[in-house]
Amino acid sequence: MKAYKFRIYPNKEQTEKLEFALDTCRQAYNMMLGELNEQVVIDKAQIQAMLPDMKICEPKFRGVYSKTLQYECYRLFSNLSALRVLKQNKKKVGRLRFKGKGWFKTINYNQSGFKLDKENKRLSLSKIGNIKIKLHREVEGNIKQITIKNSIDKWYVTIITDAVIKTKCGDKVIGIDMSPSKFGVRSDGVKISMLKEIDVTLMKLKKSHRNLSRKKKGSKNRLKTRKQLQKNYWRLNNQKVNFYHQTSYKLVKECKLIGIEDLSIKGMMMGYYNAKNFQKSGWSTFINKYLIYKAESAGCQVWRCDRFEPTSKKCSCCGWINKELKLSDRTFNCSKCGLIIDRDLNAAINIKKTCRQGTCLCGVDSSTVEKQQESVLKQEATSFTEW
Ligand SMILES: [Zn+2]
Numbered sequence: 001m002k003a004y005k006f007r008i009y010p011n012k013e014q015t016e017k018l019e020f021a022l023d024t025c026r027q028a029y030n031m032m033l034g035e036l037n038e039q040v041v042i043d044k045a046q047i048q049a050m051l052p053d054m055k056i057c058e059p060k061f062r063g064v065y066s067k068t069l070q071y072e073c074y075r076l077f078s079n080l081s082a083l084r085v086l087k088q089n090k091k092k093v094g095r096l097r098f099k100g101k102g103w104f105k106t107i108n109y110n111q112s113g114f115k116l117d118k119e120n121k122r123l124s125l126s127k128i129g130n131i132k133i134k135l136h137r138e139v140e141g142n143i144k145q146i147t148i149k150n151s152i153d154k155w156y157v158t159i160i161t162d163a164v165i166k167t168k169c170g171d172k173v174i175g176i177d178m179s180p181s182k183f184g185v186r187s188d189g190v191k192i193s194m195l196k197e198i199d200v201t202l203m204k205l206k207k208s209h210r211n212l213s214r215k216k217k218g219s220k221n222r223l224k225t226r227k228q229l230q231k232n233y234w235r236l237n238n239q240k241v242n243f244y245h246q247t248s249y250k251l252v253k254e255c256k257l258i259g260i261e262d263l264s265i266k267g268m269m270m271g272y273y274n275a276k277n278f279q280k281s282g283w284s285t286f287i288n289k290y291l292i293y294k295a296e297s298a299g300c301q302v303w304r305c306d307r308f309e310p311t312s313k314k315c316s317c318c319g320w321i322n323k324e325l326k327l328s329d330r331t332f333n334c335s336k337c338g339l340i341i342d343r344d345l346n347a348a349i350n351i352k353k354t355c356r357q358g359t360c361l362c363g364v365d366s367s368t369v370e371k372q373q374e375s376v377l378k379q380e381a382t383s384f385t386e387w
Pocket of ligand 1: 318
């Protein structure tokens with residue numbers, strides 16, 4: 001499956017219809033959740049059967065495409081099963097929450113109810129209309145699903161097709177050491193640095209946070225500043241996603257094997273300041289959400305070093321271990337063989353050498369899936385009561 005994201009430009013009438021659909025879907029979700037809460041034994045079929053009744057009682061439900069409403073039932077049950085998985089893993093979970101106004105940002109068209117007119121650059125959606133779309137790249141394959149997303153005052157569409165991604169991996173074997181100051185250093189000496197624009201946006205974010213706190217609550221200026229803040233967050237996210245996509249694509253195109261270190265240990269080792277940088281660089285997101293799937297589809301492998309491998313303290317030339325190496329030391333001096341090398345480069349070479357004794361991250365990795373579900377459900381959990 002391949003996903004494409006495009007911007008769409010609905011006119012005023014279409015925007016109103018989209019907003020109406022979002023809110024109606026939210027109400028349908030809440031009604032089904034209410035029914036679910038009252039059930040002693042969960043009966044999915046009964047909840048699914050509510051939709052036709054709802055359409056009779058409340059005519060406004062007829063204004064939304066039927067499959068879009070049906071999707072809300074699917075959404076409810078997938079939330080529920082994710083919650084169950086968490087509970088099985090002995091995590092503290094709460095109940096599913098009713099969604100307040102403005103909480104829903106996406107609506108779904110599955111299999112039918114849409115048509116993409118590539119020539120006239122229009123996306124027609126059932127019950128919404130012909131929306132202008134900016135097709136900045138070719139859509140390959142048959143469209144399986146369409147998701148409309150609202151983000152601040154812009155609208156996007158994600159098109160999922162059955163096209164197979166055809167990237168070929170390269171032939172290099174490299175290790176990457178992530179460093180807090182740069183993004184990372186490769187074992188062949190190439191430095192991967194975060195985009196400078198990201199730092200600029202971070203500065204702007206800081207400024208608008210400060211601005212917001214100075215504005216009077218409930219004032220128009222505060223609302224304006226808040227919009228500005230949202231826009232900056234949106235920009236930061238775009239810049240990061242762009243950087244992750246480009247970097248991971250480049251890596252996969254050049255390499256057939258990529259070694260990385262165990263991130264949980266790295267995070268713990270860092271002090272407060274570095275931890276902040278570490279968070280900023282978003283290494284785990286980069287690996288779990290961008291690098292692994294690209295590598296898998298191209299036939300490239302990603303290996304994670306064993307957790308107890310002393311990658312930064314070991315000499316990459318002779319294997320001597322420098323126990324006194326501090327976090328602030330930027331160069332590695334080997335007193336056995338005399339090697340003087342950049343600290344991060346030394347670690348990257350070690351990672352390249354030893355990563356294959358660790359774990360291969362390609363293929364089904366349940367721990368990453370679990371972690372993703374966990375982060376989604378943190379928002380879901382309202383109380384810590386067991387149920
Ligand atoms: Zn040495």
